[in-house]
Amino acid sequence: MQAALEPFRLAHAQQQAFTVAEFLSPIPPPNNPARLYEFHRASNFQTVEQDIRNALRYGGYRLNQKESVAWPGILVSYWKAIHSLLRAEEARNQGTLGARDLVEVYDAWKELTNHFLRHTSNGALPPWTLVCMYRTANYLRIFAAQADAQLAKSKESVTFDSGLQDDIATPAPRSEKLEETARIFNRIFALCLNDRNPDMSQSRKWGTYYMANLQFKTYFKLKNVSLSKNIVRSINAQSDLPSFEAFPAAHRVTYNYYVGVLAFLQEDYNKAEEHLTEAWNLCLPESLGNQERILTYLIPTRLITAQTIPTPLLLSSYPRLQKIFGPLVTCIKRGDLHGFDTALAAAEDALVRRRIYLTLERGRDLTLRNLLRKVFLAAGYEELKEGQTERDRIRKSRIPLSWFAAALRMSSGAGGEGLNLEDEEIECLIANQIYKGMMKGYISREHSMVVLNKKGAFPGTGV
Amino acid sequence: MAWQPAAPAQHIPAYSAVPARTTLERPPLGSYAAALSRPSPTDPSQNPPPTAAAPRKVSWSDSVKSYVRRAFDPDNAMPDISAADMKIKLKEIISYHAERNLQDEVDWATHPLPQQIIAGEREAAARAALAAQPNSPAPAYGKSIGPTFSPGSKRKSLDADELQAAASVPPWRKANLESRVTFGDGQNKRQKKSDFTKETISKLNQLDLEKRKQRFQANQNDTTPPWRSDRDSDSEMSTAPVVGTNQSLEKSYFRLTSQPKPETVRPLHVLEKTLDLLRKKWRQEKNYNYICNQFKSLRQDLTVQHIKNAFTVRVYENHARIALEKGDLGEYNQCQTQLKALYGLGLGGHPGEFLAYRILYFVYTCNKTDMNDVLAELTPTDKALPEVKHALEVRSSLALGNYHKFFRLYLDAPNMGGYLMDMFVERERLNALSNISKAYHHVFVRFLTNELGFENDEECLQFLRDHGAQHLIEEKETDNGPKMRVRVKEAMALFDQLRAAAFSKVDLKGQI
Known part of the structure; x- marks a missing residue:
């Protein structure tokens, strides 16, 4: 056992938080895929407690009174977690993996997380172990999700009746392990956020954003997005946090991303744009996955706030985004209503899953704007008056409704859809463009004309 | 508008007579037949006042009198129990037995004196308080909980006749009694609270336990099958299905706070008749408050009996439609949630119709998150249904500001979609x-x-x-x-x- 713990001893003696966190990881390092097995083999279920206690006592560790209580508990629960993990892996290889195996892994890891939580909150562990605690917490989330997924397979999704309910069906707790995890995270989060240690170099406040991010991930997974708002609120209410810029970029990117997505879901697109842009700017150039995540929300946001669409060049770096946004973007640009509707319907599932369908749907306004603009451009110029030159001639600003109607009917599909468009509906769509400020002017019903603003009929498009 | 009865006053339904049911006696055979024929409350013969209301002169037997004398005997007085406390307790004991017509069943000569009972109670309370909460003042709940029994008193199960008699106590006593007896319906909050106290604090309190048992037995009548007789004697909540025995077609809704009594629950074949009756009444009278209340109790009866079949779906669908018609979206939403789960079980019904309502409902609430969830669950088959298609078009027309199309759709809403769109x-x-x-x-x-x-x-x-x-x-x-x-x-x-x-x-x- 002493040999197995040697990397831990060295790292601990030098207070290398990341190395200790790495040691307590459930994933073997790439250069030593057998590490977990070796560590596991160093003891057995009956004697592990004694083994680890002895190793720590006689291995030349420098542990103070409190630490010598904390570490054996942590290491023993880590060993037991690895024990369950390897058993589950074995079961998976034999094809007998059941919910019980994964729940066992989860429970064992929960034990480990709770050890960290307890010993951190009672001050038994030195401040640098904060990293180990939140890293451990991250794995708990993963194990919980795995256990829930397995449990869900073996259960009905809806249970019926429970005693005193007036109604028959109550939704089953589908993710009971992950919900428990969320509660544990909540405690760790509070432990970090509310640390009163005035010495910032030893403060647990540095874990705040990491834990907030873990909670976001958990709540999103639990489809309980609204709970995330509480976290943002409590962080904003805490006045003595170190400045946001002082936190590691990794924490900041994720935090900005989630705050941005939350704002997006609440249709606060300006705030969403601000945070998503910040996340985008901080994101490492090689983290394509994260960039893709950010863009998934930033593109629809920019569509609303700035009426801009991504360039083909930007999309080309992200095949998945290219697939869902590409056709839409092309149609918006061309002013192709029928194509837009078709592309939207084709991507509906993917878009709904990402919760961006209802936002992207509004891209139709932009498509329509581009179409109407084309009509306006095609209408040409007024006759040159005396004293006017080619340079300052004026575009025709009185355009018959029927011209727009023809364009709309063509663009909505020459088949059934387009021809079925009533004149009033076309008027209505144009009225909408004016209402939304995408087009300046008014409709004159007496003359069946659209009278456009002579200066800037389509704001922001150069005409 | 929903509060105004649509029909003239004589159509006020018979459910107003419900307080009589809280005595848990079986309704006399005539009473639900009478309910069927819908009596007018102005007719005294068809609207009997609760039997309990008839005052009755109680004549005290000699043994009771001597018991009272014994209680007041200075020789029996206890130093730490005041005469006032003792009197209250004495009154409680005697009226308790009088109310149940039990004064002849008790051996008054050996019955423990009030002061002895109080002493016992205080001791037990102190013990329980010590176990649960060392600092709480011990005798705080000695009084409030129910009629008193000494540990040694004989437990009796009452038959229906006795219960009938028990109901005939003066009204001022009765109100008092009701507040102390646990009913299956458990309609008052105070009751719930005292149950809670009991469960948490005085688990160890033998005396209380004894009293509970007594009370539950007092509530039982002969319709309870013997294998259930002990069901409620522990505080654990059973979620096993109840098998109902109640035959009345109408029943007012009460929120359950404990396992319901089979005799208050109506079995499926009765409920089926109830639904027909309610549908007929709704068509004729349009009294929404009454109908809603009846539907809630109907749903409750289905739930406690674990009935989930095509009939359950029908009940929820009917209630949902009526709620829609009256614009009661709160109630409608409850039904909708249930229906969603029930449709998931493939019990028939009209999933397409209600899916369309769901979509319109989220259009109304502007709930983008829920709307997204609904869209995520739609299958191509769903989307092809005309009513779902209509609802989806309503949604998209509003999302795109196409009011022209929206009002066309409004004038052409299938089923009861128009009611929702009215909102x-x-x-x-x-x-x-x-x-x-x-x-x-x-x-x-x-x-x-x-x-x-x-x-x-x-x-x-x-x-x-x-x-x-x-x-x-x-x-x-x-x-x-x-x-x-x-x-x-x-x-x-x-x-x-x-x-x-x-x-x-x-x-x-x-x-x-």
């Missing part, structure tokens, strides 16, 4: 007006009537007047004679304001 049509009219006022300088009223789905010009004008646009309506000479015209441009700010106000108050009763 937000005014809001959308203001929205459209706000829109029109920016895009036009003036429009004819006829145009607004057509575009905003009004029945006729008059309705449209009324709407404008109601919203303070009276001064903008003018008459305009045209080639085809004079026509009404609205100078919408001047109302831009007005309509914008109204629109914003209409969208800000999506207020839902019963929504969580």
Whole structure:
């Protein structure tokens, strides 16, 4: 056992938080895929407690009174977690993996997380172990999700009746392990956020954003997005946090991303744009996955706030985004209503899953704007008056409704859809463009004309 | 409007007689037959006052009198129990037995004296308090809980006759008794609280336990099968299905706070008749408060008996439709949630119809998150259903500001979709007006009537007047004679304001 713990001893003696966190990881390092097995083999279920206690006592560790209580508990629960993990892996290889195996892994890891939580909150562990605690917490989330997924397979999704309910069906707790995890995270989060240690170099406040991010991930997974708002609120209410810029970029990117997505879901697109842009700017150039995540929300946001669409060049770096946004973007640009509707319907599932369908749907306004603009451009110029030159001639600003109607009917599909468009509906769509400020002017019903603003009929498009 | 009975007063339903049912006696055979024939409350013969209300002169036997004498005997007085406390307890004991006509069943000569019982109670309470909460004042709950029994008193199960008799106590006693006896319906909060106290604090309190058992037995009658007789004697909540025995077609809704008694629950075949009756009544009387209450108890009876089949679906669908008709979206939403789960089990019904309502409902609540969830669950088959298609088109027309299409869809809503759309049509009219006022300088009223789905010009004008646009309506000479015209441009700010106000108050009763 002493040999197995040697990397831990060295790292601990030098207070290398990341190395200790790495040691307590459930994933073997790439250069030593057998590490977990070796560590596991160093003891057995009956004697592990004694083994680890002895190793720590006689291995030349420098542990103070409190630490010598904390570490054996942590290491023993880590060993037991690895024990369950390897058993589950074995079961998976034999094809007998059941919910019980994964729940066992989860429970064992929960034990480990709770050890960290307890010993951190009672001050038994030195401040640098904060990293180990939140890293451990991250794995708990993963194990919980795995256990829930397995449990869900073996259960009905809806249970019926429970005693005193007036109604028959109550939704089953589908993710009971992950919900428990969320509660544990909540405690760790509070432990970090509310640390009163005035010495910032030893403060647990540095874990705040990491834990907030873990909670976001958990709540999103639990489809309980609204709970995330509480976290943002409590962080904003805490006045003595170190400045946001002082936190590691990794924490900041994720935090900005989630705050941005939350704002997006609440249709606060300006705030969403601000945070998503910040996340985008901080994101490492090689983290394509994260960039893709950010863009998934930033593109629809920019569509609303700035009426801009991504360039083909930007999309080309992200095949998945290219697939869902590409056709839409092309149609918006061309002013192709029928194509837009078709592309939207084709991507509906993917878009709904990402919760961006209802936002992207509004891209139709932009498509329509581009179409109407084309009509306006095609209408040409007024006759040159005396004293006017080619340079300052004026575009025709009185355009018959029927011209727009023809364009709309063509663009909505020459088949059934387009021809079925009533004149009033076309008027209505144009009225909408004016209402939304995408087009300046008014409709004159007496003359069946659209009278456009002579200066800037389509704001922001150069005409 | 929902509170006004649609029918004349003599149609006030028989459910007002329900307090009599809380005695848990089986209704005499005639009473539900009478309920069927729907008696008018003005007829005294058909509207019997609760039997309990008839006062009865109680004559005390000699043994009781001597018991009282013994209690007041200074020799029996206890130093730490005041005479007042003792008197209260004594009164309690005697009235308890009198109410149940039990005074002859008790051996008064050996019955423990009130002061002895109090002493026992205090001791037990102290013990329990010590176990649960060392600092709490011990005798705090000695009094409030129910009739008193000494540990040694004989437990008796009462038969139906005795219960009948027990009901005949003076009303002022009865009210008091009711507050102390646990009913299956458990309708008052106080009761719930005292149950809670019991479960948490005095688990160890033998005396209380004994009293509980006594009370439950007092509530039982011979319709309880023997294998259930002990069901409630522990505080654990059983979730096993109840098998109902109640035969009444109507029953008022009470929120359950404990396992219901089989005799208060109606079995499936009765419930089926109930549903028919309720449907008929709804058609005839349109008394929503009554119907809603009845449907809630119907749903409750289904739940406690774990009945989930095509009939369950029918009940929820009927209730949902009635709630829709009356615009009670809170109740409707409850049904909708249940129906979603029930449809998931493939029990038949009309999933398409209600899926369409769900979509319209989320259009009304402007709940983008829920709407997204609904869209995520739609299958191609769902989307092909005409009513679902309609609802989806309603949604997208509003999302794109296509009010023209929206009001076409409004006039052409399948099933009861129109009722749901009624909930937000005014809001959308203001929205459209706000829109029109920016895009036009003036429009004819006829145009607004057509575009905003009004029945006729008059309705449209009324709407404008109601919203303070009276001064903008003018008459305009045209080639085809004079026509009404609205100078919408001047109302831009007005309509914008109204629109914003209409969208800000999506207020839902019963929504969580």
